[in-house]
Amino acid sequence: MINVNGIAISHGGEYLFSDVTFLINDRDRIGLVGRNGTGKSTILKILAGMISTDEGSIAFPRECTIGYLQQDLTFKSGRTVFEETASALEEIKRLEARVHDLTEKVTNTTDFSGDDYMDLLQELHDAQEHLHLLEAGNQEEKIEKVLLGLGFEREQFHNLVSTFSGGWQMRVELAKILLKQPTLLLLDEPTNHLDIESIQWLEEFLSDYPGAIIIVSHDKRFLDNLTNRTIEISLGKIEDYKAPYSKYIQLRKERREATMNAYKNQQNDIRQTEMLIEKFRAKANKAKMAQSLIKQLDRMDKIELEDEDNSAMRFRFPDAPRSGVVVAEAKSMTKQYGDKVILKNIGFQINRNDRVAFVGRNGEGKTTLTKIINGEEPFTGDCQLGYNVKVGYYAQHQAEKLNGNMTVYDTVDHLAPHDMRPRLRNLLGSFLFGGNDVDKKVKVLSGGEKSRLALACLLLEPSNLLILDEPTNHLDMRSKDV
Incomplete structure (x- = not known):
């Protein structure tokens, strides 16, 4: 059991969240939900030991191990996919040395009645149990199973990790974490960049995972299939529901409706009591009763309505x-990288007002096709835009292209045409960047906030052909619905 007690984080004197308290039990499946920028990833980083809290504490059990999948990864190794994934099993060697050390300590102990001896036995038991989980089965088979499940082909195992896109590198990191089998698994947007088959495999793999899992995700189906508990963070506070996501939405609505009804009834009672007090005060023989009613009001536990965050993006595309x-x-369009043919002799026609979806497994060429249409990739054959077509292109990693050292306002100001500049603050406000938010550096924004900013940049110029490659990655539920 992990005890999170009263933790808080503040920036520039303002709390991101405060007095956050909850327990993580051994096999909990927790969905951590909330709007972009409310602190979900920050809580994961605190649990992973990457940042410290301004207030509060976290108590971890002995031999607790943590695996943390971040939203943004940077690989610098010169290893192949298989070599990088196999490096996760170096944990076995560390555990073997730990078990050997603890066994020697137990063997050399002379005091068998003290608490220290019992603690030593428990440590040894926990280490042996974790080692047994990691050693179970053939190591190469386990690596292959995980990599294949996450969508890699066998012929890709010996390609350098650095040759893959960020989404595929994220899969390598996820594979390493799953092989380590930590006692606490922290997953920040694990389904981003995964195709449907890989998401289904991950759900099945995690369904009988032997440890606790905390998931930050904006995939409702994924949360419903995996979690049994939802922690919502909103306006700096948390609410803990013993239910998966869809059930939590229903319970939250019912709880807030019940609170509102109780509040209205209580306010009605208070008004009636105050009227009686005013009425009885005017009569000498009723003064005692008036005082009694005043004391009754003072003793009443007042129901307070919770603040609710109803903010949502509001925008419309400029006339094009x-x-x-x-x-x-x-x-007759063909695209290949070296000997690998991605698209072969394809043809299509997209007409004005069409709504077209490119679907298929990862690696089948969806992103490549969008880049060809946008004029970013060479190809053979013929592919042309029609008369007077203005393209608005949102790349799969568009948010990563933003300059982290610029402010939110400077980012749009740098790209905006002259006639748009008087309206930039209104545009940013419609994407939930209000007040001092416009002066934040891009590098301190959450993944979802960066995605919102990238979408705002897309609206600076009118376009009549929108090409959107995974535009909802990192966006919260409400923003995705918009």
């Missing part, structure tokens, strides 16, 4: 020039 009937057309 009218394009021709045919917006984009391809004939």
